[in-house]
Amino acid sequence: MSREEHPLAQAIKPLLDAVGATAVSPAEARPDDVLLEWEEQPAVAVRLPGLESALDRLLGEVRRQFGGVELTALDRASKQRVVAQLEERGAFTIRHGVETVAAALGVSRFTVYNYLNRQQATTKDA
Known part of the structure; x- marks a missing residue:
């Protein structure tokens, strides 16, 4: 994610750290990433670990x-x-x-x- 992280990305960071996932911008999302929306707009993509x-x-x-x-x-x-x-x-x-x-x-x-x-x-x- 960029320096200007979306508030959702900041909020879920402890969870992502605990499960070994990473947040990426929606523009960088791959088909197997989980896209999270905020107010009906793509906010952050979660890349789960293998x-x-x-x-x-x-x-x-x-x-x-x-x-x-x-x-x-x-x-x-x-x-x-x-x-x-x-x-x-x-x-x-x-x-x-x-x-x-x-x-x-x-x-x-x-x-x-x-x-x-x-x-x-x-x-x-x-």
Whole structure:
């Protein structure tokens, strides 16, 4: 967007930042952008991120929740909580999600699957 951002673009900036989207001018909109109107006029186009960056954003968000430390430095219980949070947010529906999370945590895929199985067993018992 230009320096003279539309008020709608300014209002939705925190939301766009949270989901990894960007605002572009309606003139720059692509067919897959979401065009938002203000008083029946195009105001801002929202460019949504691709799925390939979704998992990176989720991992970054979880890292911030755990004090900004590298996820590999977390203890076992914290890593299990990370996996549980990522499961709740759908991280493992993304292709290669388990492998990516395992690398971020510094554990094997097998360990991530064990954490997931433990989480599912705990949920069933509750």
